[in-house]
Amino acid sequence: MSAELMNPSVIMAIRSLELRARLIVDGFRTGLNRSNRHGFSVEFSEYRQYTRGDDPRFLDWKLFARSDRSYIRLFEDETNLRCNILLDISRSMTFQSLDWSKWNYASTLAASLAWLLNRQGDAVGLTLYDDHIREVIPARYRPGHFRRLLVTMERAAAGQLTDTAGALRDAAERLQKRGLVILISDLLSPADELQDSLRALRGCGHDVVVMQVLDPAEISLSFSEPLRFEDLETALQIHADPDSIRDDYIARITEHNQQLQRECEAAGAIYRQFRTDQPLELGLAEFLQARREFR
């Protein structure tokens, strides 16, 4: 399967976010099942006898006038999934040791997911945050909505500090209808802060998928010479010799990620980690896998 996957460097070389998303999704040939549940839409499906408790707005008043019978018009339900993507735009997302940054990778991943869901007819929303929520596009399924999401992501400026837990709490208050929440972030803030926010989201009935995007250099500290490291968000400077502290660093970051995973699982969320040198299709596969887990 991996041989068929596209090299991320090829994908990331494409400037258009839309084209990148389409390429990834189109190349990802997995059966997409149309929803078999009825809903309320413009496309008529059938009539059904009105029973008490049905919404009277959907009564067929003309038929009632003609036949004095009450029928409910049923329409083909185009979507019943509302997906909200929470995308981290803090300054730490601009880090890159490859030719593309974590932000490039995360936004491409978000666009691909949005396109995939859009093609399924699901409503997709987007929330950009750093230390607070910067921009919110409610979940919709309508022509031009996908393009609006893309434009929003393309013009997003890098923020400052990160407060993922706060953003999740805000999102829990804003998202009235239950649905799927996908969090895409590098999740550098302490792991124990996340659990309450995740539980709040889950308590509102949302399914939550946490996608952590990390640069390979962040995982393995792949620097060869002593350097002065400057924190992208706090500007704190530390002189360190990577060769001498690498093992310690890897142990710490691994511990952090494992704790993240434990917190997510404890809150009923699904945790997936992505390296920016991994093919993006893996992300889609992980997403579908996660969806299946929720069902």
Add this chain to the structure above:
Amino acid sequence: MFEFLSLNFAVAGGLLASIPFVLHLLRRTPARTVPFTMVRFLKETLPKTTRRSSPEHWPLMLLRILAVVLLGMAFSRPFQRLSIEQDDDVQSGQRVAVLIDSSASMRRDGIRDQVLQKFHSLADSLSNDDVLSVAVYSSATSSLISAEEWQQTPSETRSALLQRIDELWEPDWSSTETATAMLSTAEELSRETAGGGAVREKVLVVITDFQNGSRLQQLQSSAWPENVRIDLQVVQATPGGNAGISLLRENNSDRVRVTSAGDSTRSQFRLQPFDANGQPLGKPITVDIAPGQRRTVTLPSTGQTPAAGVELLDDPHPFDNVIDLPTAETPVRAIGHLGSTDPNDSEQMRYYLQRALDGDETLLPQLSDLQTADGTIVPPPRETRLIIVTGTPSQPAVQSLESALASGRNLLIALDSVEMARALQPLLPADCEVTEADVDDYAMFTAPDLEAPLLRPFADARFSDFSSIRIWKHRKLKLAADDDQPPRILVRFDNGDPAIVEYSKSGSGRVFLSMTGWHPTDSQWALSSRFPPLLNRLLELSWPNESELQILEVGSTLSPEFLADTDWTLTRPDESTISASQMSADSEGESLRRTLVLDQPGRWRLTMPASTGTQEVEFLVNVSAAESRTEPLPAGQLQALGLSADIAAIENDLESTADAATRKARLNAEELESRQKIWRLFLLAAMACLLAEALLSRRIERRQSTTEAAA
């Protein structure tokens, strides 16, 4: 090759040059700054320094080493020895002016030999091209050998000239004015242009004991000529230490101040009074005094025989140990008075007169009435020279006044009524007319004649205002228009009428006539601050030359007012005399000056004829107290007074010949160095190295940053 005056700097420069080398071997790895996200997971490590076997950027290192070495060499004052011999060949000799201290402190034991030895060794070191002049100084400077005399004397016979110093140099009793002598001699030296060609160097050699009382302060406030170098040769007395005494006179009591020099070894001395024959009077007084301190001692009474002087015992150097004490009694100023005889009647002028005269503690006036309460006339005592008339006298009293005036006594007449003027008519100016003035509210004194002897003390603008004195009543004096010798109007009233006039009638006595009194009925004059000084001045004019005992220092000049008379005799302490006839016969100015200077300590007596017989004024002349402070000043004193070390070299008598040779060689080297100024070249080269270093390091830095950016 170069030689160095301060080799230490060159050595330090060489040592410091190793620092760039070590720094170039040790290299601290420059840490590049990279942005990162997981900084809180990083553990900080210290930057590492690495040591290399070969230096990095060796051209840069060489430039830095060179700059340090060149700076060290510049500071070490380099010079080239080669040129000195050539200079010596070209240049002529040096101009040497020798000043030998001849003040009283040079009278101490052991100093004379040292002075002559230093002088002759200096003279021996001179070459034939050198020009010498010798002068001695104390409170004044006088030349013993002039430069012209030296140049005109053939070199073979100059030794005879030098021997003159042995005969002529003798310490006097004066104080030391070292700064004045040095400055005036240096000024002459600096202005002097050599007749025979260029002078290599101008040196002022001062042979002195350099004692604390040398009075050097003037050096601080004056500019020293740059082309004159000082060679200070200090001589020291054996044994060291000294104490001296000087006379203080205050409120007619005799007090002696004992001064101990800072290097005194004793702290206890004795004071022994002696009589006119030099025999001790009573037991000596013990005085405890720490070195460097001074103490004032009040002499006890010596009984019937008055002490003629005091001697300080237990001091190794006796030049300042004897002072004479005043023996002459202060003359009594007897003043006659005609007027009210009641001394306690505050409505009368006598009351205020008595109080004003009682306050004069220096002249000790004694007021005596010439007319008793029952009208009996008392003839004025012989010593009376001033008679003050404040009331209407009887006819015999007026006759008595006329005779007193004729015999040279002065009269002060304060007219309190027209009747008094009538009674005194023979003593008033000829053909004058006195009437009672019509005063509207009050009158004032104006237009004082400040040139007149009586009012001269008031010439200062602060004291010349008499207008504050209010006069309620006064008499109007109308003087005769055809008087050949009109009275001198000293003060007028504000309406222009004469207030006080001065004139003479017959004989040498003067009459001072006031047209108002100082008692409350007439005026507020007695309350004025001008009244006591006016009376005091009247006393001074009446007793002109024996006003006070004169205590002076050796070197003082007699005030010309003492010598105004045509016939006087001055007796020196050694009983030799100088008379006015000798003075007028000797028309030489120098001789006049020398004679009038009191150049010996002891008792000087000036005898003059006076109207009442012979008058004698006594001068007690002391050695200056500064001469007793004989402790030598520190070697750096000239530098402390602002003379640079290059100008002032101090040599004490302990310096050996080898030391002197070394010092001379060093002086030559310093002169060469200051003339060649090679340090400037080294400094310029160091600056050039630093400039090149800056350019090179900037280039390297730019190249490195480009490489890093590319990486």
